[in-house]
Amino acid sequence: MHHPPILERFLRYVKIDTMSDSNVVGKRPSTEGQFELLELLKEELLALKVEDITLSPEGYLVARIPSNAPHKKIPTIGFMAHVDVADDVMGNGVNPRVIETYDGQDIVLNDAYTLTVEENPTLKEYKGTTLVVTDGTTLLGGDNKAGVAILVTLAANLLAPTSIEHGEVELIFTTDEEIGRGMEGVDVSQLRSRCCYTIDGSARGEIDAECFNAATVTVDFYGVPFHLGAAKGRMVNSVTMAASFIGSIPQLESPEASEEREGYYCAEQIRGSIAHTNVVLYLRDFDLDQLKRRIRALESLAESVELLYTNGKVELKSEIVYKNMFNYIKEDPAVMEAIFKAGERIGIPLKERFIRGGTDGSRLSEMGIPTPNIFTGSHNLHSRYEWLSLTTMEESLRLVEEIVAFWAGEAP
Numbered sequence: 001m002h003h004p005p006i007l008e009r010f011l012r013y014v015k016i017d018t019m020s021d022s023n024v025v026g027k028r029p030s031t032e033g034q035f036e037l038l039e040l041l042k043e044e045l046l047a048l049k050v051e052d053i054t055l056s057p058e059g060y061l062v063a064r065i066p067s068n069a070p071h072k073k074i075p076t077i078g079f080m081a082h083v084d085v086a087d088d089v090m091g092n093g094v095n096p097r098v099i100e101t102y103d104g105q106d107i108v109l110n111d112a113y114t115l116t117v118e119e120n121p122t123l124k125e126y127k128g129t130t131l132v133v134t135d136g137t138t139l140l141g142g143d144n145k146a147g148v149a150i151l152v153t154l155a156a157n158l159l160a161p162t163s164i165e166h167g168e169v170e171l172i173f174t175t176d177e178e179i180g181r182g183m184e185g186v187d188v189s190q191l192r193s194r195c196c197y198t199i200d201g202s203a204r205g206e207i208d209a210e211c212f213n214a215a216t217v218t219v220d221f222y223g224v225p226f227h228l229g230a231a232k233g234r235m236v237n238s239v240t241m242a243a244s245f246i247g248s249i250p251q252l253e254s255p256e257a258s259e260e261r262e263g264y265y266c267a268e269q270i271r272g273s274i275a276h277t278n279v280v281l282y283l284r285d286f287d288l289d290q291l292k293r294r295i296r297a298l299e300s301l302a303e304s305v306e307l308l309y310t311n312g313k314v315e316l317k318s319e320i321v322y323k324n325m326f327n328y329i330k331e332d333p334a335v336m337e338a339i340f341k342a343g344e345r346i347g348i349p350l351k352e353r354f355i356r357g358g359t360d361g362s363r364l365s366e367m368g369i370p371t372p373n374i375f376t377g378s379h380n381l382h383s384r385y386e387w388l389s390l391t392t393m394e395e396s397l398r399l400v401e402e403i404v405a406f407w408a409g410e411a412p
């Protein structure tokens with residue numbers, strides 16, 4: 001079967017086992033397959049005549065496509081994708097199935113699993129188009145190999161004689177994103193991009209420029225152990241102290257009771273006994289001031305618990321682990337303008353979403369390179385029901401090319 005090059009690439013990449021492994025410590029990337037895919041990408045980019053390629057031992061592949069308008073002063077623009085896949089369901093041994101012309105009906109993946117239109121109403125919009133699905137035993141890996149295929153195809157298009165006018169384009173392929181270590185070994189001083197775009201989103205038109213501000217709060221409760229038979233007036237139970245602390249946190253502000261732009265407190269872990277109990281809490285909020293308010297609320301709660309339990313002690317430590325990337329992105333308004341102008345030009349309605357989590361883009365933004373996220377056409381990420389639309393993946397590529405054109409033309 002003959003497919004367009006972008007789909008051929010996608011099918012080639014998903015067959016390479018690149019599931020990252022959070023149990024592996026002290027090794028980057030965490031699994032060999034990720035390196036194997038980076039090596040393959042390097043070969044393919046070399047074959048496309050990309051000359052400036054660096055593959056670092058830490059698992060970063062950076063490829064630069066030179067400007068074809070050297071007389072113009074155009075900033076370097078980056079695009080980023082990760083080569084690893086998640087392990088929520090099996091991520092290795094992927095056996096993709098191409099549906100050339102989707103008939104709009106339920107898709108039987110195997111004897112046990114069916115992708116239904118009822119549960120996936122957007123499928124209806126894709127009747128008559130090409131989809132890629134799983135065989136029901138693994139995820140598909142469109143997160144983020146759709147992004148990888150888009151970037152390699154971008155390189156091919158920008159190096160073709162028919163290419164649009166463009167400045168220098170920096171492609172960044174990373175590893176171990178799914179286990180939160182994507183930006184761990186990156187050397188920002190080696191990157192030239194004024195801004196970057198991750199091609200790591202999902203449904204058509206979705207753009208992510210905001211993510212949570214995140215803090216981790218650790219609280220240690222110290223009690224006074226005593227023989228339980230003679231404990232009256234002497235023993236202080238740190239388990240009870242921790243329970244009253246957690247019980248005072250508003251339950252309506254928990255992950256299970258919040259959505260959209262609402263922040264939360266989450267008691268993520270508790271360990272202890274009468275003498276000492278340790279509690280770890282995750283705090284999330286889109287507004288940094290509100291995140292700080294939440295930290296102060298817990299500090300004052302900790303103080304109250306200490307006062308309530310004579311001879312008990314409470315120690316609280318807080319750390320901001322990442323920040324809403326929009327704080328950085330808004331500093332350079334052209335970064336988002338590029339996306340929305342591009343969307344207008346190719347006629348794709350774009351909608352901004354809020355990521356209830358963090359991304360590699362948020363970390364890169366914090367390091368000084370503002371990095372919003374763009375859709376890929378992959379749906380039901382991290383599940384066996386994952387499916388990819390070829391037309392939307394192609395639209396994502398067109399959007400990316402228009403962004404490149406924006407920076408070469410009308411950008412301030």
Ligand SMILES: [Zn+2]
Binds near residue numbers: 143144177200
């Ligand atoms: Zn991803």
